[in-house]
Amino acid sequence: MVAQSIAGPVIRVRGLEKSYGKLEVLRGVDFDVARGSIFALLGSNGAGKTTVVRILATLLKADGGTASVNGFDVATRPADVRESFSLTGQFAAVDEILSGRENLVLVARLRHLKDPGAIADDLLRRFSLTDAGGRKVSTYSGGMRRRLDIAMSLIGNSPVIFLDEPTAGLDPEARIEVWHAVKELAGYGTTVLLTTQHLDEAEQLADRIAILHQGRIIANGTLAELKRLFPAASVEYVEKQPTLEEIFLSVIGGDDKSDTIGTSN
Missing domain, CATH: 1.10.8 (Helicase, Ruva Protein; domain 3)
Known part of the structure; x- marks a missing residue:
């Protein structure tokens, strides 16, 4: 019987590693996902997002580190993990x-x-x-x-749902439809982990965003927290070169509308 509630994060990942030969796909990934939240794993193609999901879904074994879903270790209790989630792939x-x-x-x-x-x-x-x-x-x-x-x-x-690139290949209107559906999930208490390469998607949906780059989480936080990582705005004064129209109007005084270019005597 799978437990319906656990204390702490519903998804916990620590030091996750995965390689294919000499290619290091995951190089020590760490993150937590709170129950009932939407967590976005943001990264470009090849960053390792789908690999993380496949490990959490017990479809792939990690080379190192630990991961648990709904309180169950993915390596030692895979059957209980599978009863705790649903997976929606890219298509x-x-x-x-x-x-x-x-x-x-x-x-x-x-x-x-x-x-x-x-x-x-x-x-x-x-x-x-x-x-x-x-x-x-x-x-x-x-x-x-x-x-x-x-x-x-x-x-x-299922208390947890994995959405791997949920809007891949969809037009803008269809993407918005799916966004509404995902928000609805969290409204019913479902914990959502989604992968995406679309910044606007993560911004619209996620309670927390983790940026996965070259196999590592390089930033993790709410949108407000991530914005604070960006350098403060500064004001710069740039000298503006006048246009020929501005030069002409300045030379003729600007207010004299009786004369026009090309007027003959």
Whole structure:
């Protein structure tokens, strides 16, 4: 039986290391994620974000360091860890032949939950998909598919959800739809760890942001704390060169509008 509540951070990572041959992907990563918060792991492609998620999801073994999810060590209690989270990858894993509601009902049945229809209807409502619930997913927009994918991840009420690049490949409107869905998750008490390379996404969503660069966390804090790391603004006076128009108006006095260039005598 997986514990429903633990003291301290719901995700704890200390000294995480991972290499592929001579390539050091993670070089001592440390961070904590508070329960019910949205934590963004921000970094460019190749920074190691997905590697961190795969280790936390027990899909990959670390070479060094420790990590725990919901109080369970990922190396020694992987089964308990898997019961504590849901993972949404970079691409929506939905069945396009089925309707949105049928996708949700299918997952609920696979998890042997009671009243899968009621579960599906509740999630459709939460993610503003009720009107589209009876339509085939093949007719959904990118944002609707992603919201359905996230909704499917919540079936079973996992206390933690990993979102790996949740808006990858989406247009601006669809990204905003997914942002609303992620904020909704935290509103219901779910702990969210998301990876992203989009600065505006981390700024919009995260309670805390960790910047992962070359396998290390180089900054970690709230948006306000990270802003304080930036040098204070300074005022500089730059000499402005006049335009030819300004020179002309200055020479002629500026107020005499009776004369114009090119006027003949």
